[in-house]
Amino acid sequence: MDRAKAAVSKRSKSAGADFLQMDVGEAPPGGRADWLAARLRSAIADGRAPVGTRLPPSRVLAAELGVSRGVVTEAYQRLGEDGQVAGRGRAGTVVVATPAAARARPPEPRRAPEVFAGRPGLDVFEALRAAPARVDLTPGVPDLAAFPRAAWLRAERAVLHRATPAALGYGDPTGTPALRLAVANWLARNRGIRADPAEVVVVAGVSQALGLLARVLHERGARTVAVEDPGSLGVRQHLTYAGMATPPVPVDDRGLRVDLLARCGAPAVLLTPAHQFPTGVVLDGERRRRLLRWARDGGLVLEDDYDAEHRYDRPPVPALRGMAPDRVCYTGSISKLLAPALRIGWTLVPPALHADVVDAKRTADLGNAALPQLVLAELMESGALERHLRLLRHRHVRRRDAMIRAVRAYLPGAVVHGAAAGLHLMVTLPGDVDDRALAAEALRRGVKAHPLSWHGQRPQPPGLVLGYAATPPSEIDRALSTVAEALHALP
Incomplete structure (x- = not known):
């Protein structure tokens, strides 16, 4: 290797203040962390610090620049929040992604x-x-x-190592047994829902779950599903496309107005009781009781539990499904936990609807792709997802x-x-x-x-x-x- 190539190789592994051409005198008073983060971001974007570059230890870079170590630590933290660098233990802070153009x-x-x-x-x-x-x-x-790319890759390697040839064939349209068990355990730990894995139907996100449910209800003669107002435009579009009218039921600071739901005459209602979209209110205890009484009198609840795991300043709110499994269709997904691109969700429906929902899923796509299901099950059961x-x-x-x-x-x-x-x-x-x-x-x-x-x-x-x-x-x-x-x- 000649000297020029050796220099390039050395530069690709580590970078310092001289290589990145940084002069702290350019930083505005009181804005050194912002200035340093911007300079590092620029270096990553233009290729001076490509993916794989090891940034200097915070103590070293602080000494080179003549700033406090806290300035460097804050700048690295901001780049980490951007997803551009990651701490790799003894390997230090490494560039892992370039910023979006x-x-x-x-x-x-x-x-x-x-x-x-x-x-x-x-x-x-x-x-x-x-x-x-x-x-x-x-x-x-x-x-x-x-x-969590590293955790996903580890889980994928483990799955492929032990997968039998049969695991690569056509599977159960309700989902792989491993994921249905993992989802049942996840819901028990995180949402207070006790369900047999046989009740779980794996779907391509909440959107497909709603489409399947709307199709089944439509075939049974239902033409109306009441919705929260304000409520998700996307959810309303899915129901409308499936041939359902969506009469609005007002939402206030206690959640859905159950008294007005009863008046609208809809046989079913779709709602987000744990974190209403978009207002963020929680359906309070008194209205939960009134809603469940409405359901026991013949109504059907479609519960969209779209982001209930993300809570910060309050204790978890139990899912409605755990209180009335015979009257609540429950839907959730991995889209807000990992990534929408995975297109993996789940639904639990009352026993009277289960066979019809499975038939609808079977004729829609024969079931979700099996390998991503097995990898997700590995993440759930290993504790990596939590x-x-x-x-x-x-x-x-x-x-x-x-x-x-x-x-x-x-x-x-x-x-x-x-x-x-x-x-x-x-x-x-x-x-x-x-x-x-x-x-x-x-x-x-x-x-x-x-x-x-x-x-x-x-x-x-x-x-x-x-x-x-x-x-x-x-x-x-x-x-x-x-x-x-x-x-x-x-x-």
Whole structure:
């Protein structure tokens, strides 16, 4: 190897202040950690510190720069929250990913985004995902940079090592026995649900579960499923596409108005009782009792437990399924715990519906892919998924708190809702604001968010639904500053 190649090889393994061309004299007073994080981020983006580079120990870099060790530690922590570096024990802090191009270069000004114009269609979420932006505050997106790749690979190797040839063939449409057992155990530990693994049906996310349930109910003569208002636009679209009317039932600070549910005459209701979307309220005890009485009188409850594991400032709320298994269809998924791309969820339905739901799943796709199910089962049963969840909770609290501070700083008069749990906040705004115009203007300036009016069938106060789980605190602050600028720019 010649000297030039040796130098390149050495540089690819470690980097220092001289190599990264950093001069602390450029840092603004009181902003050294921000300055250092930005310089390191730039070095990773332009290839001076490629993936695999070992950054200097914090003590060494602090001495080279002539700053306190805390400045370097804070900068490394911010890059870790971005998912760009990771601590590797004795190997030190290593670059593991390059920043997204959208973060490195804000979008050029462009025409008003059409995604917020008119009534949202079935493709509205795909259109919003495709729109370029500097910061994505879309609700319901977990911290994808935190995906436990090493743990997944270990579990995958273990699964492939012991998998028999039969495991690679067509399987049970309800899911692999290993995952159904793991899900039953997970729900018992985390959601207070006692279920036999034979009751679990593995599905391609909550969206498929709702589609299967709607199909079965439609075949049995049902044409209406009541929904919360405000409530998830996406859920409402799935039910409507399946031929169901979705009469709105108001939600207040105690959850669904069960008294008004009884009046609307719907045979079934879909709700999010542990962390209502988007308001974040919990269905209180008295209304839970009234809802279960309504169910015992012939109603059917569809319980979407979409992010109940993510709680911070309150104890867990038990699932309705544990109280009335004969009247509650329960759905959950891994989308908010690991990644939506896995497309793995589960449903538990009353015995009277189970065979029909299994038939619907069988004819839909013959069952989910088996290998990802087996890997997920390994993560669940080994304790790796719960360790990952504990890590996420700590990170989410920092990001949630950063968003609350930013809302208070940049949007005076705005009210924050649903901060005790979940992956998003609902923010209502004072005055007569067109929240769709606000979301469009924010997107034009490089920030994605949902207008609250998307998620309501009846008139709602103006507001935004802001996801924080996937965004580092420093970017959250800049994003809310941009939202405030967009608000002031409205006519």
